[in-house]
Amino acid sequence: MSSPETYTKYQTRIYDQCGICSNKNSVKNTYNTSSDMYVFNSPFFDVSGATKIDCTSPPNSGLTSGDTGVYIIGTETGITFTFTFTANTESFTDENQSKFRYDIYRYNGNIGSFNTNPIYSSDVIEWSSFSATSATTQTLKISDITLDGDYIIKGQYKNKYATEFGSALGIEYDTSLYNQSDEYGIYRADRDFYFVALSEADTPQPSLGTNLVTAPDSFVVSSVSLVDGQTDIIVNATFNSYVVALNGLVLAETLDYIITGLTGNVVSTLIQLVSPAKTGDILTVAYINAGAANVIYSEVYDIINPIPSGPLDGEGSNYVYYNTTTNKYEIYLTYTPISQNDILISLNGAVLANNIDYYQSTSNPKRIIFEGNILVGDIINAYYNAITNLVGQILNPEPSFGWTIANAPINTDGTFTVEVSTTSAFTGITTSGTVEYIAGETVYYLKLPLSGNYGDELYYRIKNEKRYYTLCDSIVNSIKYSEVIPIVLGINSTNNY
Numbered sequence: 201m202s203s204p205e206t207y208t209k210y211q212t213r214i215y216d217q218c219g220i221c222s223n224k225n226s227v228k229n230t231y232n233t234s235s236d237m238y239v240f241n242s243p244f245f246d247v248s249g250a251t252k253i254d255c256t257s258p259p260n261s262g263l264t265s266g267d268t269g270v271y272i273i274g275t276e277t278g279i280t281f282t283f284t285f286t287a288n289t290e291s292f293t294d295e296n297q298s299k300f301r302y303d304i305y306r307y308n309g310n311i312g313s314f315n316t317n318p319i320y321s322s323d324v325i326e327w328s329s330f331s332a333t334s335a336t337t338q339t340l341k342i343s344d345i346t347l348d349g350d351y352i353i354k355g356q357y358k359n360k361y362a363t364e365f366g367s368a369l370g371i372e373y374d375t376s377l378y379n380q381s382d383e384y385g386i387y388r389a390d391r392d393f394y395f396v397a398l399s400e401a402d403t404p405q406p407s408l409g410t411n412l413v414t415a416p417d418s419f420v421v422s423s424v425s426l427v428d429g430q431t432d433i434i435v436n437a438t439f440n441s442y443v444v445a446l447n448g449l450v451l452a453e454t455l456d457y458i459i460t461g462l463t464g465n466v467v468s469t470l471i472q473l474v475s476p477a478k479t480g481d482i483l484t485v486a487y488i489n490a491g492a493a494n495v496i497y498s499e500v501y502d503i504i505n506p507i508p509s510g511p512l513d514g515e516g517s518n519y520v521y522y523n524t525t526t527n528k529y530e531i532y533l534t535y536t537p538i539s540q541n542d543i544l545i546s547l548n549g550a551v552l553a554n555n556i557d558y559y560q561s562t563s564n565p566k567r568i569i570f571e572g573n574i575l576v577g578d579i580i581n582a583y584y585n586a587i588t589n590l591v592g593q594i595l596n597p598e599p600s601f602g603w604t605i606a607n608a609p610i611n612t613d614g615t616f617t618v619e620v621s622t623t624s625a626f627t628g629i630t631t632s633g634t635v636e637y638i639a640g641e642t643v644y645y646l647k648l649p650l651s652g653n654y655g656d657e658l659y660y661r662i663k664n665e666k667r668y669y670t671l672c673d674s675i676v677n678s679i680k681y682s683e684v685i686p687i688v689l690g691i692n693s694t695n696n697y
Contacts, residue, residue, distance in 0.1 A: 206253050212647070231387060235355060235652075244287040244288055245283050245284060245286060246284045247281050247353055248282040248284065249279065250281060250353055251263070251267070251268050251393065253383075253387060255671075255674075258542055262670045262671070263396050263670055263672070264675060265676050269393075269394060270676055271395065272397075272398060272399075272400045273400060277342055277343075278340055279342070279397065280339045280551055281338055281353065282335060282336070282337045282338075283335060283336050285334045285335065286334075287547075288333050289425035298326070298358070299324045299325065299357065300324075300325045301322045301356050302355050302356065303318035303353075304318055304351050305386060306319045306345070306349045306350070307350035307352075307384070307671050309671070312354055312384075314386050316385065319344075319346060320345055329669065337505060346610070348397070350394070350395075351394070351396070351397065352387055352394050353393040353394075354391070354392050355392075371588045375474075390639045396670055397669070398666075398676060398678065400678045400680065401665065402607055402664060403605075403664070403681040404603040404605055404662035404679045405587065405604045406588040406590070406601075406603050407603055407643070408588060414435060418595075420483050423481065423483065424483050424485075424572050425482055426478070426479070426481040426483055427477070427479050428478050429476045430476065430477045431472050431473045431474075432470060432471070432472055432473075433471045433483060434468050434471075435468065435471060436468060436487070437595060438469070438487040441453075442459065442469075442487045442498065443486040443487070443496065443498060443544070444456075444457055444485055445485075446482070446483055446484075448484075449550070451549070453498060453500050454500060455500065455502060455579065456474055457471055457473075459471055459472075459593075487670060489656060496585060497534075497535060497583070497586040498583045501519060501531055501579070501581075501582070502579050503574060503575065503577060503580070504577075505522060506576060507521065507529070507576070509522035509523075510522075510524060511525045512526065515530065515532060518532070519532050523569075528571075530561075530567055530569055531567075531574075531580060531582065532567055532568070533582060534591075535584075535683075536566055537560070537586065537587065538584075538585040542554055542584075543560055543583070543585065544583040544584070545558050545580065545582055547578060548579055549579075556571070557572060558570050558571065588601075588685065592688060593689075593690035594687050594688065594690055595690045598648065598650070599648065599650065600646070600647045601645065601648055601660070601662070602642075602645050602648075606642070608639070608641055608642045609640070610640075612638065613669065614637040614667055615634050615635070616634065616635045616662060617663040618632060618633050618634075618648055618663075619663060620659070621659050621660070622657070624684055624686070628659070630652070631649070631650060631651055637666075654691060658686070658688070659679050659685065660684075660687065661682050661683070661685065662678045662681070662684075663680075663681050663682075664679065665677060665678075665679050
């Protein structure tokens with residue numbers, strides 16, 4: 201009984217000897233007179249959404265990104281396949297109590313074949329549920345398989361033996377018992393179907409550019425008394441932004457004061473008031489020390505044009521917006537704030553109450569929602585911890601870029617690339633550098649020299665390219681980009697030699 205044929209022949213002969221076999225011509229299975237046995241004619245089928253293994257097709261061998269049968273899984277919870285039965289469907293009969301199910305097998309690269317034990321077995325699908333169309337659509341849950349991998353789909357059948365004795369005993373013929381082939385262990389090209397599924401690349405999250413712990417005295421608040429006619433105040437340098445208040449009212453950068461920097465000096469910065477001070481005025485400056493790991497970033501929204509409006513998430517590139525879905529005014533921050541950190545908002549110099557006058561959106565961390573109105577002529581300031589210290593004005597000619605990903609790679613098949621461009625569309629990349637995946641690592645850094653002149657506006661992003669090598673050694677790629685971060689060169693020493 202080493203094969204299904206031998207086993208079936210043996211059983212059939214026993215049934216014949218009992219003299220209670222049914223009419224051989226009345227059953228839907230084939231009776232082979234030369235071997236004196238019944239043969240179950242397994243129906244043939246096609247699978248929409250899967251393909252066949254072919255490692256020889258030019259110009260590239262095997263499946264690649266975008267091919268049928270390649271699934272790059274993000275938020276999807278399942279993969280849908282349609283089984284269409286194309287031949288031998290006469291074997292599916294109510295009389296034979298025909299049933300169908302399918303198994304999923306995963307490729308094992310260590311042994312060069314598919315594992316003989318399935319990683320998933322479907323429920324039994326009765327013939328009556330798809331007899332009208334000879335087709336059935338099934339959804340394979342992602343949670344039922346282990347990503348990343350190469351997989352085959354094998355259809356399995358159960359039929360009762362076409363004898364009165366076998367039928368009376370309820371004995372079924374199960375094709376899953378005979379699961380073998382010379383190709384990839386158990387793959388049968390005439391009947392099995394193949395697909396590749398992998399989790400998509402993580403979106404890189406820009407982070408602090410150096411692996412430093414926030415130092416003591418990193419957040420500084422300093423107040424000075426001014427004299428009549430004074431406009432210039434020298435303060436310690438910071439990564440980018442200052443909170444500047446005059447006599448208790450927060451000032452707006454570029455409108456009320458200008459940060460010019462001190463040429464060639466990375467230690468101090470010059471703040472220039474647009475209107476000269478009077479004796480007794482008190483200027484308060486809050487900032488993060490240049491040596492600290494994080495940064496307080498400030499933005500100014502000068503409302504000089506009518507505010508665009510539209511439905512939720514319809515703001516596009518607008519930084520000020522009226523949401524007609526919720527009837528709320530909104531502003532949009534340039535950078536993603538660090539989670540679980542407060543955001544300070546002032547309106548026309550007056551500080552608003554957090555979570556009362558305004559609050560941060562739960563669905564979009566860059567969206568700030570106002571309870572009151574925003575009018576043309578208003579000036580809004582926003583202060584917050586950006587997710588990275590490499591924002592705004594850059595005082596280091598060779599900064600260290602940092603980023604994180606949510607899920608650590610399980611191997612080194614991938615590359616991160618930091619790209620710097622003069623345009624937000626990255627039509628031309630002026631500087632770039634790469635870091636290979638590190639298995640088990642979620643935090644990455646890259647020191648990259650910048651090029652350009654003082655005051656040049658640049659943009660950077662982090663590209664994550666994940667590579668998966670199929671059993672044919674072809675490559676399936678998944679690429680994700682971080683948000684785009686605008687920066688400004690604050691020094692000329694990038695041209696040093």
